[in-house]
Amino acid sequence: MKKRSFxxxxxxxxLAVAVLSCASTDVPGRARLTKTPxxxxxxxxxxxxxxxxxxxxxxxxxxLGDEQIYPLAQEVQDAFLHADRxxxxxxxxxxEELTAIAPKLSxxxxxxxxxxxxxxxxxxxxLVTLLGSEAALAQASVLDxxxxxxxxxxxxxxxxxxxxxxxxxxxxxxxATQQGRTWEGLDELQVQLDVMTFGDY
Numbered sequence: 001m002k003k004r005s006f007x008x009x010x011x012x013x014x015l016a017v018a019v020l021s022c023a024s025t026d027v028p029g030r031a032r033l034t035k036t037p038x039x040x041x042x043x044x045x046x047x048x049x050x051x052x053x054x055x056x057x058x059x060x061x062x063x064l065g066d067e068q069i070y071p072l073a074q075e076v077q078d079a080f081l082h083a084d085r086x087x088x089x090x091x092x093x094x095x096e097e098l099t100a101i102a103p104k105l106s107x108x109x110x111x112x113x114x115x116x117x118x119x120x121x122x123x124x125x126x127l128v129t130l131l132g133s134e135a136a137l138a139q140a141s142v143l144d145x146x147x148x149x150x151x152x153x154x155x156x157x158x159x160x161x162x163x164x165x166x167x168x169x170x171x172x173x174x175x176a177t178q179q180g181r182t183w184e185g186l187d188e189l190q191v192q193l194d195v196m197t198f199g200d201y
Contacts, residue, residue, distance in 0.1 A: 004048060004052060004053070004054045004055070004084050004085075005054070005055045005056070005057065005079065005082065005083045005084055005085075006054070006055070006056045006057070006083060006084065006085045006086075006087065007056075007057045007059070007079055007080050007083035007085070007086050007087070008056065008057065008058050008059070008086075008087040008088070008186065009059045009061050009080075009086075009087070009088050009168070009169060009172045030046060031044050031045065031046030031047075031056075032044065032045050032046065036075065038072075038073040038075055038076055039060075039069070039073075040059065040060030040061075041057070041058070041059050041060070041073070041075070041076055042057070042058040042059075043055060043056070043057055043058075043079075044056040044057075044058070057076075057079040057080075057083065059076060059079075059080075059168070059172070061167070061168035061169040061172065062167060062168055062169070063164060063167045063169060063170075064154075064157045064158075064162035064163060064164055064166070064167050065162060065163070065166035065167050065168060066161055066162055066163065066166050067166060069166065069168065070166070070171075072171075080172065080175065085183075085184065086172075086176055086181060086182075086183035086184065087183055087184040087185065087186055088169065088172065088173065088183050088184075088185065088186065089169070089185065089186055089187055089192065090185040090186075090187060090188070090189045090192055091182070091183060091184050091185030091189075092176070092177075092181075092182040092183045093182070093185075094185050094188065094189035094192075095173065097189055098189055105147075106147065108142040108143060109142060109143065109144050113144075113201060114141050114142065115140075115141050115142075115143065115144070115145055115148055115201065116137065116141040118201045124137065127140075127148075127152075130152055130155065130156070131152075131155070144197070145199050145200065145201060146196060146197045146198065146199050149199075150196070
């Protein structure tokens with residue numbers, strides 16, 4: 001009987017939910033959670049609904065990284081390559097939808113609001129420092145607050161030498177796409193968008 005395997009690659013928050021939901025299963029006859037020696041890589045051994053042997057692999061990921069995290073351990077690569085099912089934060093369909101609406105997500109505020117109109121002089125000064133110039137702040141001021149917050153976070157990480165090019169989630173997505181495989185979502189795209197775009201002026 002072929003043993004079924006499931007490989008999930010997800011960000012830190014989603015990973016915590018997945019692991020905690022399985023961490024209390026150290027009971028005879030139930031699933032067993034194992035932290036492997038590999039970086040942020042867990043394995044859950046048990047049985048599926050029909051009683052067949054089954055393994056779930058969970059790989060914690062991050063959106064930005066550098067070349068030091070590659071190559072991935074062979075155990076991780078093999079688990080990904082041979083998994084019967086794959087899952088990410090959002091599904092492959094959701095990822096395609098996100099790519100399609102990306103231009104809208106980066107568009108200026110529709111109501112013509114200027115975010116700096118809602119900031120104090122001290123807050124503006126901090127943004128000038130972070131963005132590098134008054135001109136950069138002027139360009140960013142037409143964005144919604146959540147867009148500006150995201151841009152600032154990315155800029156801070158990039159300044160440390162990290163890049164989306166080396167993000168683990170992007171590596172798995174690229175590999176799955178190259179293999180012509182689809183993946184399930186641990187969350188819905190709209191839920192992720194609601195969290196990301198939460199907040200107002």
